[in-house]
Amino acid sequence: MKLAVIPGDGIGPEVVAEGLKVLSGVLPSVQTTEYDLGAARWHRTGELLPDSVLRELREHDAILLGAVGDPTVPSGILERGLLLRLRFELDHHVNLRPARLYPGVAGPLAGDQAVDMLVVREGTEGPYVGNGGILRKDTPQEIATEVSLNTYFGVERVVRDAFERAHRRPRRHLTLVHKTNVLTHAGQLWSRVVEEVSMEFPDVSVAYCHVDAAMIYLVTDPGRFDVVVTDNLFGDIVTDLAAAVSGGIGLAASGNLDVSRTNPSMFEPVHGSAPDIAGTGTADPTATVLSVALLLDHLGLPDAARRVEAAVAFDLATRQPGAVGRTQAIGDRLAALASS
Ligand SMILES: NC(=O)c1ccc[n+]([C@@H]2O[C@H](COP(=O)([O-])OP(=O)(O)OC[C@H]3O[C@@H](n4cnc5c(N)ncnc54)[C@H](O)[C@@H]3O)[C@@H](O)[C@H]2O)c1
Ligand SMILES: CC(C)[C@H](C(=O)O)[C@@H](O)C(=O)O
Ligand SMILES: [Mg+2]
Numbered sequence: 001m002k003l004a005v006i007p008g009d010g011i012g013p014e015v016v017a018e019g020l021k022v023l024s025g026v027l028p029s030v031q032t033t034e035y036d037l038g039a040a041r042w043h044r045t046g047e048l049l050p051d052s053v054l055r056e057l058r059e060h061d062a063i064l065l066g067a068v069g070d071p072t073v074p075s076g077i078l079e080r081g082l083l084l085r086l087r088f089e090l091d092h093h094v095n096l097r098p099a100r101l102y103p104g105v106a107g108p109l110a111g112d113q114a115v116d117m118l119v120v121r122e123g124t125e126g127p128y129v130g131n132g133g134i135l136r137k138d139t140p141q142e143i144a145t146e147v148s149l150n151t152y153f154g155v156e157r158v159v160r161d162a163f164e165r166a167h168r169r170p171r172r173h174l175t176l177v178h179k180t181n182v183l184t185h186a187g188q189l190w191s192r193v194v195e196e197v198s199m200e201f202p203d204v205s206v207a208y209c210h211v212d213a214a215m216i217y218l219v220t221d222p223g224r225f226d227v228v229v230t231d232n233l234f235g236d237i238v239t240d241l242a243a244a245v246s247g248g249i250g251l252a253a254s255g256n257l258d259v260s261r262t263n264p265s266m267f268e269p270v271h272g273s274a275p276d277i278a279g280t281g282t283a284d285p286t287a288t289v290l291s292v293a294l295l296l297d298h299l300g301l302p303d304a305a306r307r308v309e310a311a312v313a314f315d316l317a318t319r320q321p322g323a324v325g326r327t328q329a330i331g332d333r334l335a336a337l338a339s340s
Contacts, residue, residue, distance in 0.1 A: 010273025012066020018331025121235025250284025
């Protein structure tokens, strides 16, 4: 298995080091190649993602990424020019983001709320495509637009993937999260496609929820969600809240998948480079380790994936309440548990 590794910025390299410890424990044959991409390279050379590097990345079976983004680089340069360029060039149209409250983890919600959901976020369309611009810049008449792109092709393939995943889960329930009462053009397309594809999955029950109300239910009644399918921007926001109600952003994993397998898929924690804690050794590497489990599943190694998840479950169930974790200590423990 040839894995490209992009540690990136801030806590990215810290959590990726622990993810790789766990991965090499369960899959000793893994061959890794590290790519120096991110703020340091941009400062040094002005490069974000050279075409030659992109070509090399395509030769790998998968990519593991830490995080990108740095306070010394103008906002959006690394995010658009590196991270989103990777997702778009490699056609990562399904952004898989599970959120599960593990036993023993103290979530912020009152009572014993169960959280076990899978957000299937569209990854290559929506307002993320950069469709827009600025007119009359730096004048009082300035106009900025970001036009959300939604194609039948793009919506259908992610909705279909979400139904297939819902069909394989015990609860077989799918919720479309959107804002069809206001974004009527895109909303009609998403609703119609969900209705159409649902005909092929009669065993999957379907619900609809406006995104604003979904924020209420994520806090008051998260158990109502099983698979959630949504667009790129709503999915970004929904998954940070889903992470928060599942014990924190330090536990939230993701996979950016090219379901057709034409290009390597990319696995990364949901969180960013966390400049506020970078270098303190306190970043939780669990999100990266759970992203490694998603990677193993994607590569057809479910036994190894389950061992990694079981290691995380055991670690979370036995962590000292309130103790601030140390990145390396958590990684060492997870690596030992997963490979024992
Ligand atoms: N996939 C990515 O590479 C990605 C994702 C989100 C944000 N970003 C970028 O990261 C930078 C910082 O963004 P932000 O502050 O909005 O979001 P962030 O996710 O980096 O941090 C939000 C909060 O969560 C905490 N946090 C994040 N990861 C943690 C971990 N593993 N363990 C413990 N605490 C953790 C941080 O300390 C911070 O308080 C920005 O440049 C942003 O664009 C990148
Ligand atoms: C950094 C940014 C481009 C990215 C996104 O919006 O997708 C991040 O927030 C994420 O959730 O992976
Ligand atoms: Mg995000």
